[in-house]
Amino acid sequence: MSVPLLSPAHPARTGPVRGSITVDVMTNTRDDFWCVIPAGGAGTRLWPLSRAGSPKFLHDLLGSGRTLIQATVDRLTPLAGERLLVVTGRRHAEAVAAQLPEVPSDRILAEPSPRDSMAAIGWAAAVIERHNPEAIIGSFAADHVVGDPETFRAMVSEAVAVARHDYVVTLGIRPTYPATGFGYIHEGASLEYDDAPHARSVVQFVEKPDAVTARRYVGTGEFRWNAGMFVVKARVLLDLLAQWHPDLAAGLRRIAAEPERLEQEWDALEKIAIDHAVAEPAADEGRVAVVRCDVPWDDIGDFHSLAGLLAVAARDDDADAAASDLYTVGPADVLGIDSTGIVASRSDRLVSVVGVEDIVVVDTPDALLVTTRGRAQHVKKVVDRLKAEGRTDLT
Amino acid sequence: MSVPLLSPAHPARTGPVRGSITVDVMTNTRDDFWCVIPAGGAGTRLWPLSRAGSPKFLHDLLGSGRTLIQATVDRLTPLAGERLLVVTGRRHAEAVAAQLPEVPSDRILAEPSPRDSMAAIGWAAAVIERHNPEAIIGSFAADHVVGDPETFRAMVSEAVAVARHDYVVTLGIRPTYPATGFGYIHEGASLEYDDAPHARSVVQFVEKPDAVTARRYVGTGEFRWNAGMFVVKARVLLDLLAQWHPDLAAGLRRIAAEPERLEQEWDALEKIAIDHAVAEPAADEGRVAVVRCDVPWDDIGDFHSLAGLLAVAARDDDADAAASDLYTVGPADVLGIDSTGIVASRSDRLVSVVGVEDIVVVDTPDALLVTTRGRAQHVKKVVDRLKAEGRTDLT
Numbered sequence: 208m209s210v211p212l213l214s215p216a217h218p219a220r221t222g223p224v225r226g227s228i229t230v231d232v233m234t235n236t237r238d239d240f241w242c243v244i245p246a247g248g249a250g251t252r253l254w255p256l257s258r259a260g261s262p263k264f265l266h267d268l269l270g271s272g273r274t275l276i277q278a279t280v281d282r283l284t285p286l287a288g289e290r291l292l293v294v295t296g297r298r299h300a301e302a303v304a305a306q307l308p309e310v311p312s313d314r315i316l317a318e319p320s321p322r323d324s325m326a327a328i329g330w331a332a333a334v335i336e337r338h339n340p341e342a343i344i345g346s347f348a349a350d351h352v353v354g355d356p357e358t359f360r361a362m363v364s365e366a367v368a369v370a371r372h373d374y375v376v377t378l379g380i381r382p383t384y385p386a387t388g389f390g391y392i393h394e395g396a397s398l399e400y401d402d403a404p405h406a407r408s409v410v411q412f413v414e415k416p417d418a419v420t421a422r423r424y425v426g427t428g429e430f431r432w433n434a435g436m437f438v439v440k441a442r443v444l445l446d447l448l449a450q451w452h453p454d455l456a457a458g459l460r461r462i463a464a465e466p467e468r469l470e471q472e473w474d475a476l477e478k479i480a481i482d483h484a485v486a487e488p489a490a491d492e493g494r495v496a497v498v499r500c501d502v503p504w505d506d507i508g509d510f511h512s513l514a515g516l517l518a519v520a521a522r523d524d525d526a527d528a529a530a531s532d533l534y535t536v537g538p539a540d541v542l543g544i545d546s547t548g549i550v551a552s553r554s555d556r557l558v559s560v561v562g563v564e565d566i567v568v569v570d571t572p573d574a575l576l577v578t579t580r581g582r583a584q585h586v587k588k589v590v591d592r593l594k595a596e597g598r599t600d601l602t
Numbered sequence: 603m604s605v606p607l608l609s610p611a612h613p614a615r616t617g618p619v620r621g622s623i624t625v626d627v628m629t630n631t632r633d634d635f636w637c638v639i640p641a642g643g644a645g646t647r648l649w650p651l652s653r654a655g656s657p658k659f660l661h662d663l664l665g666s667g668r669t670l671i672q673a674t675v676d677r678l679t680p681l682a683g684e685r686l687l688v689v690t691g692r693r694h695a696e697a698v699a700a701q702l703p704e705v706p707s708d709r710i711l712a713e714p715s716p717r718d719s720m721a722a723i724g725w726a727a728a729v730i731e732r733h734n735p736e737a738i739i740g741s742f743a744a745d746h747v748v749g750d751p752e753t754f755r756a757m758v759s760e761a762v763a764v765a766r767h768d769y770v771v772t773l774g775i776r777p778t779y780p781a782t783g784f785g786y787i788h789e790g791a792s793l794e795y796d797d798a799p800h801a802r803s804v805v806q807f808v809e810k811p812d813a814v815t816a817r818r819y820v821g822t823g824e825f826r827w828n829a830g831m832f833v834v835k836a837r838v839l840l841d842l843l844a845q846w847h848p849d850l851a852a853g854l855r856r857i858a859a860e861p862e863r864l865e866q867e868w869d870a871l872e873k874i875a876i877d878h879a880v881a882e883p884a885a886d887e888g889r890v891a892v893v894r895c896d897v898p899w900d901d902i903g904d905f906h907s908l909a910g911l912l913a914v915a916a917r918d919d920d921a922d923a924a925a926s927d928l929y930t931v932g933p934a935d936v937l938g939i940d941s942t943g944i945v946a947s948r949s950d951r952l953v954s955v956v957g958v959e960d961i962v963v964v965d966t967p968d969a970l971l972v973t974t975r976g977r978a979q980h981v982k983k984v985v986d987r988l989k990a991e992g993r994t995d996l997t
Contacts, residue, residue: 255954544983557969557996559650559984562977566958570970574952575963577972582957588939589954601952 239342240367241441242287243331245324246276246295246303246349249602251590252509252583255574256536256551259602264350265302268513268536269520275507276349277306282356283347286363292316292334293349294327319473325455325484326476328437329448333463336441343370345438346481352516354503362500365403366438369496372400375447375489376438377409379431379497380504385421388508388584390414390433390482394497409495412487431497434504437481447485447494452477455484510567511583514549533560539570548580574601634737635762636836637682638726640719641671641690641698641744644997646985647904647978650969651931651946654997659744660697663908663931664915670902671744672701677751678742681758687711687729688744689722714868720850720879721871723832724843728858731836738765740833741876747911749898757895760798761833764891767795770842770884771833772804774826774892775899780816783903783979785809785828785877789892804890807882826892829899832876842880842889847872850879905962906978909944928955934965943975969996 246264250257257263264276273281276293283291293315295303300317304310316330328346335342345363353359366376379392395408412433416424424430437444449456455477462472477484489495507513517534533543539552542559548566550558558570567583569576578586593602641659645652652658659671668676671688678686688710690698695712699705711725723741730737740758748754761771774787790803807828811819819825832839844851850872857867872879884890902908912929928938934947937954943961945953953965960975973981988997 255952542984542987544980544987545977556967557650557988557993559969559971561971561973561980561984563961563972563974566972568970568972572951574954575965575970576954576956577958577961577963578956579958582940585939585956589937589956592937592939593952598952 238290239339240287240290241331241335241342241344242283242291243328243335243344243346244276244279244283244291244293244349245327245331245346246293246299247318247321247324247327248348248350249590250350250507252586253507253513254569254586254590254602255571255576256553256569259599260298261302262299262350263507264348265299265306268507269352269516270536271520274306275352276303279347279349279351280307280310282353282359283345283363286360287345289314292331294318294331295349296321319470321478322473322476323478324435324481325448325452325479326459326473328481329445329455329459330462332441332444333459336445336460337463340440340442342441343367343438344441344444345436347436348434348506350507351434352503352505352507356502359500359502362405362498362502363438365400365405366496366498368402369398369400369406369498370438370440370443373440373443373494374496375443375486375494376406376496376498377486378434378436378438378500379407380434381499381501382425382430382432383503385418385425386432387415387418387421388512389506391416391421391424391430392433392497394429394431394499398496403498405499406496407499408493409490409497411490412482412495431499432504433482434500434506435482437486438498444485447489451488452479452484455479509583509586510549510551510569510578511580513551514565514567514580517549633683633685634734635682636685636687636726636730636737636739637678638723638730638739638741639671639674639678639686639688639744640722640726640741641688641694642713642716642719642722643743643745644985645745645902646982648902648908649964649981649985649997650966650971651948651964654994655693656697657694657745658902660694660701663902664747664911665931666915669701670747671698674742674744674746675702675705677748677754678740678758681755682740684709687726689713689726690744691716714865716873717868717871718873719830719876720843720847720874721854721868723876724840724850724854725857727836727839728854731840731855732858735835735837737836738762738833739836739839740831742831743829743901745902746829747898747900747902751897754895754897757800757893757897758833760795760800761891761893763797764793764795764801764893765833765835765838768835768838768889769891770838770881770889771801771891771893772881773829773831773833773895774802775829776894776896777820777825777827778898780813780820781827782810782813782816783907784901786811786816786819786825787828787892789824789826789894793891798893800894801891802894803888804885804892806885807877807890826894827899828877829895829901830877831895832881833893839880842884846883847874847879850874904978904981905944905946905964905973906975908946909960909962909975912944 249259250263253263267274297317304312369376391413393410395410398406445456458472458476462469533546534549535541536551539550540557541550545562546560547564550568552570554570565580567578590602644654645658648658662669692712699707764771786808788805790805793801840851853867853871857864928941929944930936931946934945935952936945940957941955942959945963947965949965962973964971985997
């Protein structure tokens, strides 16, 4: 049911490094919508569970039976079907392919090196643009957790409708607490689209705030969490990029047109986040919209966040589950006495915790971490120290 | 330089199960002094470092380069020379012999089963009594830490002098804090012995006190910690035992006389601590003396205690060492950030601790423990739980 498209010059090849795509024959109005899943980031603050060589999107952190990238694909398949591209690091392409057997291997774009989110998403956009310049792409990170998938997909559909008007559309998550770990979107007036009643203009994107500012943001009701989800026409994205970063846009389009140029061009691409490259300057020009998306969401940035998600999941499963229980990740053999927190184990050892509150224990074959939920952000310091000491086998 | 003595009926044998001894040819007045080292106890509150199969006396917990039993022998050899018997469980006899190559293997008495301290010490006493009924034995646990060995040996020598007057003599450790984990000795008047100026009568032994009582004890200056160290003539010990526990005394003497009866008699011996069997009733009869012994001492009862000892050792080595540092046991690969406490590792994994205070992390190949110094006493609960679940491979 899929036909090869694009790039007659593209040589036949196997393996994960690809720059061409095949697409379904279009059959309905949504067939111009493509999902792009950037799968990157080491998840440093989830060390030693998440490593450079085994990043968090490859893990089933919530014990759902699906890894984060699998759950991401599951969530988006009802919208995009097979129109899905994963962009990941070359070292992870094989693992990604193994976890996503339903995704044809030429839908997995393998980056020769990490060049940040603009290059990753822009590469996918350029590939899709060559197929259909008016195609709309939605970019969703491989390692986030999203609840209420029906509502989520309805909001993505609204975002697609708004993107048809050449907006860059972001999904704005309703803040449930004054988080200081996320950026915020300052929303403006409703865009009054009948097919996108939750769409509003964006006043601006704002950086991660301090605690006082975060409380103010949440208090006004005019701020949303920026979950890094963007819905935009492939052509619009690249044209906007060309406006502010012409070399990057041109490089990505050349690679899409001539995939054999990947090795030669990639490492010279500008390393920049999509937020800074396009979203923020486009917002200043009134080109960005936000769709209010009231679903549970988290980027599982650290073990504190993970423990909170596990507590929520436990309450969903068991009304009696206490917020102050001890939660486990993995098939851990845990003996807890008077303890709360989280134990993640990738070993078959007994892990016993006695009289510790909000503890975080992560047991892996070559590294053990003990910290607390309150210090979860500081786990990054361990990774920094290990890197400084040249112990990259552990990072 | 040693000649076989005793038991012509005793068959020649090899291996650790023995009931006969060889002794040095006596050359000076101290040659009637024998050291007995009971090496037992699982050290449950030091789990999983200390196990039933690998008790704490076999470990170098303080990083001194010598295990606790080795350090005990080192401490006593200047007093007793080769006149030393170790009494240990049959399963540990081989490990003890390997750690003490200088101790002839027939000086290691291997108990078929644990029958508490009276049977262990009494067996050694009965063996020594057959050699020399007037011999004085000093019993010192294999798993205690004693500082200032010169002073310690001087006090043992005073105890030997007092024991010649047929006293049961105990060493009373000056309390340095109102401990609730030790029994106390209520001391009376000086015994006025010229060769034992630190010797006093004993009013009574008292059980482990509550915190209020402990403070009162320490405040009076009349109470000493009972470190379970007893110095007494072999004959006196067994005769006193015969007074209150005639079957036990007779059984021990039969085993000493006919070592081949060990298997047959041992398991029927009464299971009782030497404190209850002899020391306490003898104190009621005015037969017990105490020698004031002002040396650092600890039984390393739990990880809180161990952490304190490591802190003291670090300060001795390095005047700048802070009491609030993170100390390690074993060749641990530890990366500590903003943390205090103790990490004991028997693995080659990296152990990283981040932002935790007074933490206790014990990393062994099959079991991991995380607790705090404040909860160190509760570690026993884990062992109890494992036993209840039949997981004795881990205890």
